[in-house]
Amino acid sequence: MNTSVQETNEPVQMAEEKTARAVGINSPAAPRARVRTLLAIPVAASVALVVHLFVSKNQPAPETYSYSVFLGSILLSGVLAAAGQSFSSHLMRWMRHMGPIIAAAVSLACFWEVITSGLRLLPLPYFPGPAGVLQSLIDDRALLLDSAWNSLKLLLAGYALGVAVALVTGVCIGWFNQARYWGMPLLKVVGPIPATAWIPLAMVLSPSPRFSAIGIIALAVWFPVTMLTASGISNTRASYLDVARTLGAREPYLVLRVAIPAAMPSIFIGLFMGLGAAFLTLVVAETVGVKSGLGWYVAWKQGWAEYGKVYAALVIMAAFFSTIMTLLFKVRDRVLVWQKGVIKW
Amino acid sequence: MSASASEGSSLRVLGVVKEFPSPDNANVRTLALAGVTVSVAAGELVSIVGPSGCGKSTLLRLIAGLDSPNSGELWIGDVPIIAPSAERGLVFQDPNLFPWLTVRRNIQAGLVARGVLQEKRHEVDEFLRLVGLDAFANAFPHHLSGGMSQRVALARALINHPKVLLLDEPLGALDAFTRMRMQDEVLRLWQARRTTMLLVTHDIDEAIYMSDRIVIMTPSPGRIERTISVAQDRPRQRSSPEFLRLRGEILELLHFAGNATRDRSTVSPGVSPDAADGSPGDDRKPPEQADPAMVKQNTQSGAVHSLREALSSRKNSTSLLRHSGLPPG
Numbered sequence: 001m002n003t004s005v006q007e008t009n010e011p012v013q014m015a016e017e018k019t020a021r022a023v024g025i026n027s028p029a030a031p032r033a034r035v036r037t038l039l040a041i042p043v044a045a046s047v048a049l050v051v052h053l054f055v056s057k058n059q060p061a062p063e064t065y066s067y068s069v070f071l072g073s074i075l076l077s078g079v080l081a082a083a084g085q086s087f088s089s090h091l092m093r094w095m096r097h098m099g100p101i102i103a104a105a106v107s108l109a110c111f112w113e114v115i116t117s118g119l120r121l122l123p124l125p126y127f128p129g130p131a132g133v134l135q136s137l138i139d140d141r142a143l144l145l146d147s148a149w150n151s152l153k154l155l156l157a158g159y160a161l162g163v164a165v166a167l168v169t170g171v172c173i174g175w176f177n178q179a180r181y182w183g184m185p186l187l188k189v190v191g192p193i194p195a196t197a198w199i200p201l202a203m204v205l206s207p208s209p210r211f212s213a214i215g216i217i218a219l220a221v222w223f224p225v226t227m228l229t230a231s232g233i234s235n236t237r238a239s240y241l242d243v244a245r246t247l248g249a250r251e252p253y254l255v256l257r258v259a260i261p262a263a264m265p266s267i268f269i270g271l272f273m274g275l276g277a278a279f280l281t282l283v284v285a286e287t288v289g290v291k292s293g294l295g296w297y298v299a300w301k302q303g304w305a306e307y308g309k310v311y312a313a314l315v316i317m318a319a320f321f322s323t324i325m326t327l328l329f330k331v332r333d334r335v336l337v338w339q340k341g342v343i344k345w
Numbered sequence: 346m347s348a349s350a351s352e353g354s355s356l357r358v359l360g361v362v363k364e365f366p367s368p369d370n371a372n373v374r375t376l377a378l379a380g381v382t383v384s385v386a387a388g389e390l391v392s393i394v395g396p397s398g399c400g401k402s403t404l405l406r407l408i409a410g411l412d413s414p415n416s417g418e419l420w421i422g423d424v425p426i427i428a429p430s431a432e433r434g435l436v437f438q439d440p441n442l443f444p445w446l447t448v449r450r451n452i453q454a455g456l457v458a459r460g461v462l463q464e465k466r467h468e469v470d471e472f473l474r475l476v477g478l479d480a481f482a483n484a485f486p487h488h489l490s491g492g493m494s495q496r497v498a499l500a501r502a503l504i505n506h507p508k509v510l511l512l513d514e515p516l517g518a519l520d521a522f523t524r525m526r527m528q529d530e531v532l533r534l535w536q537a538r539r540t541t542m543l544l545v546t547h548d549i550d551e552a553i554y555m556s557d558r559i560v561i562m563t564p565s566p567g568r569i570e571r572t573i574s575v576a577q578d579r580p581r582q583r584s585s586p587e588f589l590r591l592r593g594e595i596l597e598l599l600h601f602a603g604n605a606t607r608d609r610s611t612v613s614p615g616v617s618p619d620a621a622d623g624s625p626g627d628d629r630k631p632p633e634q635a636d637p638a639m640v641k642q643n644t645q646s647g648a649v650h651s652l653r654e655a656l657s658s659r660k661n662s663t664s665l666l667r668h669s670g671l672p673p674g
Contacts, residue, residue, distance in 0.1 A: 239441045246409050248431025248505060249458035257457070261445040338445045338485045 037096055038085070040103035041078030045071055048110035055118040056131060066138055067131035074106060128308040136308035137315065144297065144316055151282060151293040151320070154210065158217025159278045163271065166222045170229025170270075174263070175255055180234070187226060195220030195277065196284045209289035213282070220281040221274035228270030232263025265339065268332045275328060279321050294320070353541030354422045354432070354508035356385040356408065361417030363403055376566035377403045380417070383560055383569065385509075387422075388539040390532075392552035393560045396599065400567020401545040405511045408543065409435045421508060431459055434502030438514040440494035442486040448497050449473065449482040455505040465504075472500040475534070492523040499534065510535075512544040516551065524548075528555055532579065549599075553591050554581050561598050571598055 049071040056064035085092040109130045115121045117129035128136075137144065172179040173187065195216050202212035236259045244258045260267075286295030294317050301309040361381045367373040378400045385391045393401045406412045408419060410429040419426040421433065442451050453469045456462040473479045476496040486494060495515055502510060512531070516524045532555055535542055546552050552559045553575055561570045573595065577587055 237441075239437060239439065240443060242406075242409075242411050242429075243435065243437070243441045243501075244454070244458060245411065245429035246431070246433060246435040246511075247455035247458050247501065249454075253458045257454075258443070261443070264445065336445075338487070340485075 037099045038082040040099045041106070042075055042082065044103035044106040044110070045075035045078055048106050048113070049075060051110050051118070052113055052131065055113055055129075059117070059131075063135050064131045067134045070134055071106070074102075078102075125305055125307050128311065132308040133311040133315065136306070137312035140309055140312065144294075144313060147292060147294045147297040147313070148316055148320055150290075151286065151295070154213055154286070154290065154293060155217065155278055155282050155324070158214045158282070159221055159275065161214060162218035162221025162274060162278070163225055165218065166225035166270070166274070167229055167267070169222070170226040170267075171233055171255065171260065173226065174230035174233025175259060180230075184230075187223070187230075191223035191227065195223075195281045199285065199288055203289060209291070213285035213290050216285050217278050217281045220277040224273035224277060225267070225270040228266045228273070229263060232266025232270075233259045235266070236262040264336060268336065271328060271332075272325075275325065283317075352506055352508065352538050353388040355387045356383075356509050356541060356543065357418075357420040358383045358404070358408065359418040359420070361404070361407060361414045361419065363400070363407060363412070363414050378407075378414070379566035379568045381562075381567065381569055383572075385541055385543060387541055389558065390535055390542045390544065390556045391558045391560060392544045392546055392556035393562055394546055394549055394552045394595065394599075395562030395567075395570075396547065396564055398567075399562040399564035401562055402513055403567065404562075405435070405513050405543065405545055408509070409433050409511055411435075431455060431505040432508045433511060434505060434507035434509070435511045435513065436495070436498050436502050436515045438517045440486075440491075440498035442489075442494055442497055442501075444486050447483050447485055448478055448489070451486065451497055452500045452504055454501060459505070468504060472504050475503075475537075476500045476530070490523075491519050492527055495519065495527060496530065499531065503534065503538065503540070506538075507540060509541045509543065512542060512546075514545055514547065517546070517548070524551070529580075531555065549592055549595050550583060553588055553595070554583060559595065561595060563599070 049068065052064070052067060052071060056068075081091060081095055085095050113129045113131065116127050117131065169179075169183060169187075173183040174180070198216055198219060199212070202216050203209065206212035206215060233255075240258050240262060241254055244254055249258070282293070283295035283298075286293035287299045290296060294313050298310055298313045301307075301313065359382055361378055362376070363378040364374045364376045367375050381400070381404060383391075383404075393404065395401055403412070407414050408426065410426050410433065413427070426433070442448075443454065446454065449469060452472055453462060453466070456465050456469070470479070473482055476499060478493060478496060478500070481489065481493065486497070489497065495518075499515070515531070516527050519527060528551055531542075531544075534540075544552070544556060556575060559573045559575060561573065562568065563570045573591065575581075575591065577585070582588060
């Protein structure tokens with residue numbers, strides 16, 4: 001009994017203890033591993049910087065200067081973090097986890113620079129080096145930020161609309177037999193059509209391209225979220241419902257406080273699938289209709305053969321989409337905190 | 346929560362018949378309860394014992410209102426049972442705690458469901474203390490042991506002050522020591538509240554240790570074989586001569602006490618005695634199409650003969666009912 005109290009109240013302390021043990025007083029190999037972790041980023045950044053300076057000797061300075069600064073600041077923060085980690089256990093844990101990954105990313109950029117700007121193995125202008133991409137990113141930052149902002153607005157509007165409708169239809173199909181009978185065939189027939197296939201129809205029907213993009217993103221989100229919500233609701237353990245009934249629960253309680261919480265793990269799978277579908281649809285919709293956003297930016301810059309800017313937009317997209325994904329993971333961890341220790345995924 | 350007058354209410358089950366469609370053939374219907382009559386006085390603790398398939402859980406679900414009988418009547422006091430209600434709490438073998446709610450929120454679920462949380466919030470702490478889990482109020486169910494979970498389930502059912510508490514093998518999944526401790530715990534709760542309790546169990550010792558009366562059921566189809574009163578004072582000694590005598594008597598009724606008990610004279614005519622040990626005389630199997638769960642324990646008794654005829658004719662599913670659904674005698 002006591003142990004489970006501790007488990008509930010002090011997972012953080014336990015984790016810390018475990019880390020401390022892993023960092024390791026008792027293992028002789030630990031100090032060496034620790035040094036390796038500490039040195040990974042500074043070494044990778046130094047190598048990349050030297051390679052960059054060597055490669056860019058014969059290139060105009062303005063185009064390569066920002067990348068030198070970038071690598072320099074990674075080197076500096078790597079050294080600072082290595083020095084500072086003895087003061088903060090949080091920083092230490094973060095470094096232990098992220099150090100090798102960051103070092104690998106820097107090395108990859110270095111390798112990219114060698115095969116593009118260095119050895120010129122890949123044809124220009126399709127494959128600019130990292131310095132060129134970084135410079136494009138800085139040069140066009142205003143337009144890129146604006147595009148990202150427009151994409152965000154479109155994405156959130158479409159995603160929110162799709163999720164809202166899908167939760168209602170999913171709960172109805174999962175709970176009510178009538179809704180299931182009529183809704184399921186519709187879902188099964190209409191759902192699998194890729195949302196982007198509706199673009200021609202949407203452009204005819206809607207008053208503005210922005211409007212049609214929101215509708216198409218919502219449609220893309222709607223299918224997986226409805227499907228998984230409905231299946232989660234209809235798979236609610238019958239005994240939970242029986243218990244609730246004998247506690248005096250009526251239908252609203254059964255749906256809202258038993259079936260929906262029980263379906264939450266399944267609903268979140270739908271939300272993740274829906275988010276992936278929303279990203280895809282967003283970029284396609286922006287490419288064909290809407291005159292703003294990251295998808296539009298990529299298509300437009302490609303038209304001008306400014307591939308540095310195309311890659312810059314891809315970098316922004318990666319950061320942008322993965323941030324949203326991470327946020328959804330955080331929401332899930334908060335909502336499904338009761339699953340901790342039961343299910344890992 | 347003072348020891349007060351009984352919160353409980355009397356319970357009457359009158360000639361209840363329940364049949365289910367067979368899982369593999371919808372035209373064949375299995376008789377789960379063949380005319381069961383039980384009455385439980387207010388504040389009484391009655392156990393139902395019997396082997397698997399004797400319909401004890403079915404009976405409990407009918408009393409809870411989760412299923413409705415094919416015929417017969419069920420009454421709480423002078424109110425007929427037609428639907429589930431908070432006045433008939435039900436605790437299953439699996440605690441069935443809502444895993445997304447903390448212990449506290451699980452216990453108050455009944456108050457929320459009835460929309461009376463505001464007035465009765467103070468009772469949540471009372472019940473947390475009653476089952477000794479105040480330190481775990483904010484833990485999620487997956488942190489609890491089996492015994493603790495079952496105590497939460499008991500508190501969750503009791504917070505509605507049910508007139509009848511139905512316990513469906515609530516301690517069946519616990520280890521022997523926890524189970525004995527929990528038996529005392531349930532008795533303590535019962536003595537404190539004097540709720541009418543109906544306890545389904547297949548642990549004969551548990552039934553003798555806890556109840557005022559023991560209803561012995563036999564399967565195929567489910568019916569009541571005998572009701573035995575336990576007159577001993579509580580707390581009962583599990584090894585007292587009287588305890589062991591009762592134990593022997595019940596085992597004999599259920600035909601677990603060896604060959605001597607196959608003497609039909611102890612069994613009232615027309616009742617199908619359960620032979621879970623499968624006697625060598627049981628080679629006269631009924632037709633293949635009959636539901637195996639229902640007829641596997643066939644005997645030579647008249648009721649089962651007519652049941653078998655009904656099954657083999659299979660023209661009309663209700664004929665099954667007409668032949669074998671009659672109460673014994």
